[in-house]
Amino acid sequence: ADIGRETVEHILKLDGAREVRWVFETHDEWIRAADCALLLDRIDDPAFGVLWDMGHTARVGGETPAETYAAVGPRTFYTHVKDAIHDMNHPQAMGDGWRYVAPGTGQLPLADAIALLKDNGYDGWIMFEHEKRWHPELEDPAIIFPQFVGWARPLIG
Template identity: 40%
Template sequence: RLATREPHIRQTTLEEGNAWIDLAAELQVPVVRFFAARNPPEMDLESSIQVVGEMLALLSERARESRIKIGVETHDEFASSRSVARALAFAPSDVAGAVWDMWHTTRIGESPAECMQQLGDRLINVHLKDARRTADGWQLVLLGEGDVPVEEGLRSLNAMGYDGYISVEWEKKWHPEIAEPEIAFPQYMRVLRTYLERGVAE
């Protein structure tokens, strides 16, 4: 986990993170995603933001040598694009950036415009999935059937000039009740093509 002040955990995280970066370089994978992880009980969010940023700065050294980019995802306690942006302020390297998961920022009430304002040119990867609000939380659904403003998000990315990867996610392993990937992925591709045809993205 990135959010810790424990010296032995920080060292282990750095060693494991560097190993993942080395593997990415060997496999020619351009981006390695990191979770900030949940806040340890002894740390508040403010402290976690600084510690995560410091860890990203350390990992950036190996990433630069390997010509790999590293990103922290808008997820868990760091679902807010503002929290991610503040952590990245401690890691000014151009190889460290943000992985924007549209669903998680939507869950906490952030709009695509707000996310673009916070993350801007630090954005290096995008995770895309749709979900519908329910009485007891959220349900992952096929693209266009939920409440995640995917089309608005793609328009914001296009307006900003984003030219990185957009990764479609389908979390069947953790949500066994949702449609099979053989159904979901082709459907997502069909809908995304209609967005392209309408000029939502390039």
């Protein structure tokens, strides 16, 4: 967290740096709420926040939306949404047994996470992260993007 703080402090000193929002994604080393909170606590700056990847915090981090929101919620600037099913025997399952499916058809608590954000006044983007490039078995964008909109629209109102 200290290296992250030092890096962001240098970035925020650059000309024009405050004209955009800077985020780190809940991904890789920054999946668990406690780790994210360490970084956010060290960088108390309104230009710095989180891209909450709901699939990573639930699937990889094993956290509920409430646990993640408690650590990052008020500083969530953007989101990534993707859904998955745990099925070790499925031919498209990743090494951890999960495989991606259309949003709202899997086992991840995406609707709960979106409701939590909405109930707390979030007005940022809900972005569908479609990983077809790495998972060619997924639906084509022309099919899945309209499905995402149909699923997300009632949730975000």
